[in-house]
Amino acid sequence: MNPALAFLRSDSGKRLGACLGLGVALALMTGATGRQDDYLYAIKEDLFTFHLIENLLIGVVVWLLFTFWPVIRRYLTRPGALGLLAGAMTVIVAQTVLGWYEPEDAKFSGLATLVGDTNGISALSSAFFGWLAWAQLIAVIVVGAAALVLRNRALFWVGAAMAVAAAIIASQAHKKVDELAGVVDHATGVTVAVWGYLTIAVALAIAAISTDDVARTREFVNAVLGWRPGFALGAAATALALYSLGVSSWFAPKSLNATLADVHSLFKGTSLAPIAVQYFIWLSWALVIVAGALVLVAAYFRSIILGIVGAAAAAVGLVITMISIHAITSLAANSENTYATKGPWQNLGDGAWWTCASFLALAAAGLVVAQSALKGRSATAADAAHDPSAGPRFLYAPGATLAVLGAAAAAAIFIPPTLEPSWQTALVTSIGIYMFLAIGLNVVVGWAGLLDLGFIAFYAIGAYTTAYLVGSLPVKPPFELPVLWAIPFAIAVCLIAGVILGFPTLRLRGDYLAIVTLGFGEIVRLVAVNSNGITNGPRGTEDQVPHPVINLGFVKFTFGLDQLPYWYLLLAVMVIVIIFFRRLENSRTGRAWAAIREDEVAAQAAGINPVKYKLLAFAIGASTSGIAGVLFATNVGFFNPDNFKFEFSILVLAYVVFGGMGSLPGAIAGAAVLTWLPEFLRDQVPSEDRQMYIGAVLVIMMIFRPAGLIPAKRRATELRGHGPDSAESQAVPAGGGLGGSYA
Amino acid sequence: MTDLTKGPGSPEPLPAVDGAPAASHMLDVDDIEVRYGAIRALKGVSFHVDQGEIVALLGANGAGKTTTQKTVSGMMRPSLGSITYEGQRIDGIPAHSLINLGICHVPEGRHVFPRMTVDENLEMGAFRFKRQDMDVRAHVLDLFPRLQERIKQQAGTLSGGEQQMLAIGRALMGKPRLLLLDEPSMGLAPLIVAQIFDIIRQVNADGVTVLLVEQNAAQALALANRGYVLETGEIVMSGAGKDLLADDRIRAAYLGEEIAAS
């Protein structure tokens, strides 16, 4: 037979065919968009251009990877290999997908064209955007790969140094362009590329030091984080604070970008409060250094007292920082100066907020030191860190919960002010609100095991209840309430709605229940669409739902269009909700739900009333939607039934599954990541393609981490997929329901 | 030894209902009919259980044994007839409430909570109490040393026999006075079956009354004080365990193998 034909018939040949087919598909996916008048336009464009060849090459590379996988795999387990791969992928993604130049909305290639067309660009920049960017990436990969294959220590160091150099070149080249254009550029591309290179550098440096044949990444991470509890967080916070003090922008009205030192000269001779003056000269540095040193020393010696003192110092630092930045912004707000700001807390640069976040994280680190030292009196933390059977154990190390909470609090409080207004809007109206919904649905689906596909209905009910109570619907309430007073009522109405949905569905399980809940969701929406007299139909609320006003007598705050206050309101409510649900999970009720989910017959035999607890699950699950509905209604002012379409129910379910069914932190994280992703992609990919990327993320996640981002304890053990238990546990009937079929 | 019979949640017995037989029996099932839609699974079944007894319900597949037990335990309600427990009408009271009267049911087919540990399973058994009674727990683990060894293991990963032991142990955590066991020997190796029957005897010796459903007639009747034989929803025979075991009809119908073997 013809050898070419024989090759095509072989497995390898078939695989090559498949890969080339995928290349064509990829070309069509990422290619030109269609036209109204010529539907084949896009396909013709994609297939008869260079674009196709690029994608066919990708296909060939994938085929090579497949074919030589056993060999590649051996090298992949070596120390440094995964870091090199991840870093290289990061840089590639940065240079293909991400935005590099905000004013023109340009990606890397777009900016490269711009640079090529511009005169007077520095040699470094024109080289970088001309050819150096890709050349240096290839050089780093080649050297790194060679070091891996040859296991040559010197070569590892060379690769690491090259990666650092590449990072510096990239950031400098980009900075020069921005400086020439004189613009403020928030594009993420160059930052991500720099992080990619730094990842490579760290990985290669570790590989150079390591004496292992096989990388022990997990043990390494455990050892680093478990070495001295609180040390890693403390060190990271101190580093961020020092960076912010030294380099970052502190005050940025108009086109100004003043660093800490600039602020000092800018406000020289004004009536700035003395403490703030001192702060911008030396106090800030002293505070960071003292608090950081105290915490790190405390962590090293596991000293309870030093830890608490360090935390106190950090707290003082936080307070003084906030006093100082408040002082400059309110002074600027009252001045006639060109750099006047809109009001206190406005126009601050990233550095100011990052410093606040660092101080908070540092305080948390101090407390972590104290807490783990207290606990560690009985069992040393070193034992915990070196437990060989440990998986990703650092999350269970002493003080880890507090450390994660501290870091999360620091980020949640102080990062949002540094975000663009559009991101702040996304943070409140999608990320925050959907976190509430995911927490609620997690009760129904994750804890009680009842599949609910109409969950968004409760959100609608919450929002419409609010609109009714404040008098924004055609039907008027007997007396109008201030909008925040609607929260208890909305919760109550949602509780009742939960019971109403629960009753007819009690006998149903799994698929049948899902269909009925789906119907419920649609009925609620259709009622909203069709009851013109009550809900104003598809046009939505008649009058604006007012923004909240908080009046505590001594302070009065009126919410407006600025999204940041809503975020803090939401955060405060969220903290209460999380504490409540955390307690609920470990309560008698939580255990009853777990029992019903696992085996309803056995639960009944153990004296659990399934009717009562299922209704309770529907009701309590629905209650968070009431809160979300109020916050949403008052934030947007006007809404209509389209805000509560079926697809949102599915999305909330996806968040819960993605985060880890039955896991409260998982539900929150899942909602955060999956609502963040489309907002992020909005700037990166054509809008029609966004769903495709999100789908891909979901699929990849379910392949590699089926128990979700932060799995619930039970499901994690069940899905770990090794050990003596796994095979047998799957053979056990899970009692039907979702618990069985999804897990 | 812990007394398993005294549950704090058990109320005083109520006075006998009109028409009910004198409350001399602990459990009195009077002429109950149970239907699955149009199918009459039980066609007037009557029997009684006295305090401290082990009573066996025998019968072929589909005779209605499980249905009878589910009706007693409150998972199903009879369409006719009455069930009286300690002088109180209990038919129609749901299972999760009956447990407060001291009736614990170990359903057919080893229903354990597969993703909870043995420990958590036992704790769920004491759900009706605010907190589990550690003495009872120690006693249960005494009865089932195997569970003690696997206390942190997930129940779904236990062997069939261990799961059955766990299911019985969990029911004991509810401090039953009347324990309903539905085919505890189903699908288990003979050695394990012997162990389980041994434990049933011990539990009974501690003062727990047992209503045992079995297909394994020889062993069940050897254990039981009295037995009833069900056939297509009706009781066709009853008597002391030993008498039934000696009865030719029983030997022919249910112990065919053993006659051949002996």
Ligand SMILES: Nc1ncnc2c1ncn2[C@@H]1O[C@H](COP(=O)(O)OP(=O)(O)O)[C@@H](O)[C@H]1O
């Ligand atoms: N859920 C059900 N629906 C309809 N018929 C049932 C159901 N469960 C049991 N039956 C019928 O009731 C009769 C008694 O069943 P069961 O009590 O389970 O018998 P046993 O436990 O003695 O084997 C059988 O004929 C069976 O087919």
Ligand SMILES: [Mg+2]
């Ligand atoms: Mg049966």
